[in-house]
Amino acid sequence: MPHHETSSLKSYFDEIAETNGDNECRAWLNRLFDNKAEIADCVSHLLERGPGTYVGFLKGSFNFSFRIRFREGFPDALIRFPKPGHTATALRDEKVENEVRTMDYLRQHTTIPLPAVHEWGTTATATTKTAAKNLLRFGPFIIMDYVEGTLLSTILKQPDQEDMILNPNFDKTILDKIYRQIADYMLQFSQLRFTRIGAISKDDHANWYIRRPLTYNMNELATVAFYPGDRFPTAPMDSASDYFSLVANEHLNHLWTQRNLADNQEIAQKRFIARHQFAQLIPKYCIHDTGPFIPFCDDLRPGNMLVNPETLQITVVFDFEFTNSMPAQFAYDPPWWLLLSGLETWLDRCALQEFLALYEPRMEQFLRTLEHVEAESLIRQPSAPPLSARMRDSWRTRRFWFNYAARKSFEVDSIYWATLHDDSATVLDAQACAEMESLTQRKMDQLKAYKEECSARFS
Numbered sequence: 193m194p195h196h197e198t199s200s201l202k203s204y205f206d207e208i209a210e211t212n213g214d215n216e217c218r219a220w221l222n223r224l225f226d227n228k229a230e231i232a233d234c235v236s237h238l239l240e241r242g243p244g245t246y247v248g249f250l251k252g253s254f255n256f257s258f259r260i261r262f263r264e265g266f267p268d269a270l271i272r273f274p275k276p277g278h279t280a281t282a283l284r285d286e287k288v289e290n291e292v293r294t295m296d297y298l299r300q301h302t303t304i305p306l307p308a309v310h311e312w313g314t315t316a317t318a319t320t321k322t323a324a325k326n327l328l329r330f331g332p333f334i335i336m337d338y339v340e341g342t343l344l345s346t347i348l349k350q351p352d353q354e355d356m357i358l359n360p361n362f363d364k365t366i367l368d369k370i371y372r373q374i375a376d377y378m379l380q381f382s383q384l385r386f387t388r389i390g391a392i393s394k395d396d397h398a399n400w401y402i403r404r405p406l407t408y409n410m411n412e413l414a415t416v417a418f419y420p421g422d423r424f425p426t427a428p429m430d431s432a433s434d435y436f437s438l439v440a441n442e443h444l445n446h447l448w449t450q451r452n453l454a455d456n457q458e459i460a461q462k463r464f465i466a467r468h469q470f471a472q473l474i475p476k477y478c479i480h481d482t483g484p485f486i487p488f489c490d491d492l493r494p495g496n497m498l499v500n501p502e503t504l505q506i507t508v509v510f511d512f513e514f515t516n517s518m519p520a521q522f523a524y525d526p527p528w529w530l531l532l533s534g535l536e537t538w539l540d541r542c543a544l545q546e547f548l549a550l551y552e553p554r555m556e557q558f559l560r561t562l563e564h565v566e567a568e569s570l571i572r573q574p575s576a577p578p579l580s581a582r583m584r585d586s587w588r589t590r591r592f593w594f595n596y597a598a599r600k601s602f603e604v605d606s607i608y609w610a611t612l613h614d615d616s617a618t619v620l621d622a623q624a625c626a627e628m629e630s631l632t633q634r635k636m637d638q639l640k641a642y643k644e645e646c647s648a649r650f651s
Contacts, residue, residue, distance in 0.1 A: 201462060201609065202540045203602040205416035206450055207646060213415050216277030221256065224273070224330055231271060232260050234323040235335055238311045241266040254279045254287075254411070254513065259338055268338035269310070273331050274513075280414035282421050285314035286406050288332040290391045291513040294487070297392050297400060298512070302380040305508050307336040339508040341498025344370065345532055348494055356495070356532045358554065366504060368561055370494075373506050374527070375562040377492070379569060382524070382579045385484040386517035389435045390428030392487065402428045405435075408490045408514040409442070409601055417450040417601075432481045432519035433474055439598050440471035446601045448631065451638035460635040464628045465619055466608035470597060473612060477594040480520045488518035490599060493529035522599075524582035525592050530554040535596060539606040559583055 224231070228246040236244030241262040250257040250270070257272040274284045292312045299306055313324045314332040327333050348370070350359040386392075388402040395401060404425050413419035423445055429435045444467050447453055454460035489512055496511040528535060531550055538547035562580045577585075586592045593611040597604045620628065 201459065201466075201605040203605070204452060205602075206418055206452055206642075208642075208649065209418050210416045211649075213277035217275045218277075220276045220330070224256065224258075227330070228258060231258055231327065231330070234327045235260045235269055235271050236262065237323040238321065238327075238335060239266075239269060241269075244269070252511070255511075270307075270336050270338045271327070272334045272336065276331060278415060280411055280421070283406060283411055283414060285316050285332050286391075287411070287513045288312060288314055288334060289393070290406055290515070291511075292334060293391075293393050294512045294515045296394065297487075301384060302377070304377050304380065305506060307339055307508050307510055309334060309336045311335040339498055340500075341507040342501045344494035344497040344499045344506065347499060347501065347504070349532060355537070358531045358550075360550070364557065367557065369504055370499075370506075371558050371561040372565060374492075374497075375558065375565045376569075377509065378523070378527070379562065379565055379579055381487055381489075381492075384487050386487070387483055387485070388428040388430055389432070389485050389517055389519065390425075391516050402517050404428055405516045405518075406514060407516060407599070409439075409599055411514070413442070413446055413601055417446060419446060419449050428517075430482070432483075432485075432521070433478050435519055436474045436478055436598060437471065440467070440474065443467040443470060443601050443604050448634065451635075451642035454632075454635040454639065457632050457636065460632045461628055462609065463605045464631050466605040466613075468620065468624055468628075469613070469617070470594075470604060470608060472617075473594060477589075477591045478519070478521075479591070484520065485517045486520045486523040487515055488522040489515040493527075494532060495529075521586065521591060522595055524579065525586045525595050526555050526583040527558060528592075528596060530558060534603075536600070536603045536606065539603065539610055542610075544610050555587065 232244040232246045235258075236242060239262075244260040244262050246258055247261045247268070248259045250259065254274055255272050256275050257270045260269045260271065262268070274287055276284065279287055289312075292309055295306050295309060298304055311324070312332075312334045313319060313328055315328055317328075319325060319328075345356060348358055348362060348367075350357045386402055390402040390405045393401055393403050404427050410424055414421060414424075423442075425438055429438065447463055447467055454463060491511045491514065492509070496509060497506050498508045498510075499506050531547070531554065535547065538544060559580050562583070563578070566578045566580060586595070590611060593607055597607040597612065600607070
């Protein structure tokens with residue numbers, strides 16, 4: 193596997209965009225806490241469980257939840273809001289509806305343990321319920337059952353370490369038990385089929401259909417890069433190559449848009465080459481171009497799973513907000529989260545070989561477990577390779593890295609130079625060279641203006 197210096201290619205968020213988002217979220221949180229008793233009353237009215245009392249909160253990257261307790265005999269509930277500033281304002285309604293529809297679909301078609309959803313609403317939803325209208329003052333929401341459990345990532349992580357890294361001494365037999373459950377979920381996901389790429393939705397006649405995708409990457413670009421929302425997709429797609437062309441354009445648009453993405457001319461050029469060449473790799477790595485397409489969740493990982501700490505049985509899986517019907521090859525990748533943290537944790541410090549040394553044994557363990565699950569499964573597709581074989585092929589061909597880069601505008605450069613670049617390839621034609629020269633000058637002009645604005649704002 194090629195290996196290139198990538199330390200200078202670590203991507204940073206736009207500090208101004210990030211601060212704006214944090215300030216917006218902080219003001220909203222203050223308003224939320226000021227009204228927590230009213231929110232508890234609204235939830236109790238909607239669920240008809242008697243008086244409800246606020247007893248705590250849960251926070252995530254994109255969502256904030258209040259836990260509401262009722263009289264004995266009723267389970268606690270969570271009301272979950274997307275956080276403004278951390279979820280793009282224009283995407284909050286869409287994110288909530290997509291998550292509700294996805295959980296509804298998965299509940300009908302899989303045995304994955306999901307939280308029961310009792311009520312939900314978007315700011316665009318017409319409702320006659322006063323309680324729902326009052327809740328919508330704080331934005332779109334989902335009310336679901338509170339589920340007891342411990343985060344699986346907490347159990348798996350190395351103790352006494354700030355970083356979220358898998359405990360290297362974790363009992364392999366117990367890890368097999370955990371892997372077996374998640375392998376079963378991934379196998380079930382891999383059997384679901386759609387004819388288009390995008391978010392799962394349902395019409396007024398309860399028919400499933402696909403609308404434009406909403407991805408983790410889109411939300412990140414919108415909140416911390418000042419990415420223009422009118423450049424996001426507006427409709428579903430019918431081929432994997434169309435989707436990869438769209439994300440390749442997204443990567444390039446991001447480079448042109450975010451002002452602090454290149455500290456000097458060399459970095460600007462290396463980023464341009466990486467993103468230009470990513471688009472050239474689509475014919476090499478794109479498979480199953482015309483479908484079928486498979487639901488894929490970026491966030492299906494231990495950090496979004498609760499377990500019974502005594503039995504290590506997974507009690508609930510959550511955070512399906514950025515799940516979409518996607519090119520099948522995403523579902524055919526070995527899990528990226530086997531060491532818990534993202535691949536960028538290693539690439540940012542040029543530690544690819546360390547990552548491989550730690551990751552590959554866990555990947556082999558997971559794939560052996562998946563093979564056992566496949567052998568015991570009632571799902572049979574005699575003419576198709578098993579999921580475990582597809583995952584091995586993804587790793588062997590390096591398609592795994594291409595797929596990860598497709599989903600990560602902030603990491604595409606370091607991934608490309610560390611794992612996908614081929615020194616023998618003709619890098620740029622004359623037109624691309626001219627475009628790179630124009631981009632380089634623009635990035636330097638942008639950086640100067642950005643630094644001046646930061647100095648005026650933060651000094």
